[in-house]
Amino acid sequence: MSDLKVPGFKSSELITGLDKAFSSFTDAEKQAQIKKTNGIFEFQVTNDAKEVATWTVDLKKTGTVYKGSAKPKADVTLILSDDTLSDLASGNLNGQKAFMTGKLKTKGNIMLATKLDGVFKAATAAKAKL
Template sequence: MATNSTLKSAALLDQMKLHLSTEAGKQLTKKIPLVYQFNIAPKKIGINEEIFTVDLKKGEVTQGPFEGKPDATFSLKDEDFVKVALGKMNPQFAFMRGAMKIKGSLSAAQKFTPDIFPKPSKM
């Protein structure tokens, strides 16, 4: 998915795309067959957002909106997405304090946890 994005989130989503092609990633798609859309803003939610789709049904990560209705759509700032993905911010906490907005199924949204991201490799 090599994007021309300047968002830190895009690099994490690229890693996720590679992760979904592994055996662990394939197990994840069987466990959580949902589609998530992320509207990620550089500084302020709703302004200059870049849209990414994580389709766990197909095991794909793409840039652009999902064609159809995603199970859950998250809107958040780039830095908050990175914190949530790396497990440095609890997704429920981010939602409650307004750092993350969610549309769609809340039960689907609750399955989106840092556990679905590949662990960063030690360099």
């Protein structure tokens, strides 16, 4: 799990937390989340030092989180700063507002990006149970 961490990125903790949450899901919970989301998200996150880290959340086939580009191709790629991802995940920033103000850029199926809030909420609920 620690192989998801990238030095210099606050969102490493968030991504690791998502992975732990998905790992704690029963097969039925994981399948329900996959059915509800049905997409592969690729995060291209830039930190203050202008370094880029890439993580993928596969909620189409496997219900897993991994470091690196999506394989197969991501349904939606989210390009954002480390701070923006942290704010989105914590609920301090609305995804639509982030997009409209240019803090969040997307490639691919933008409508799928709207499901991200539900993914973060499901992971938060799972972490609360741990």
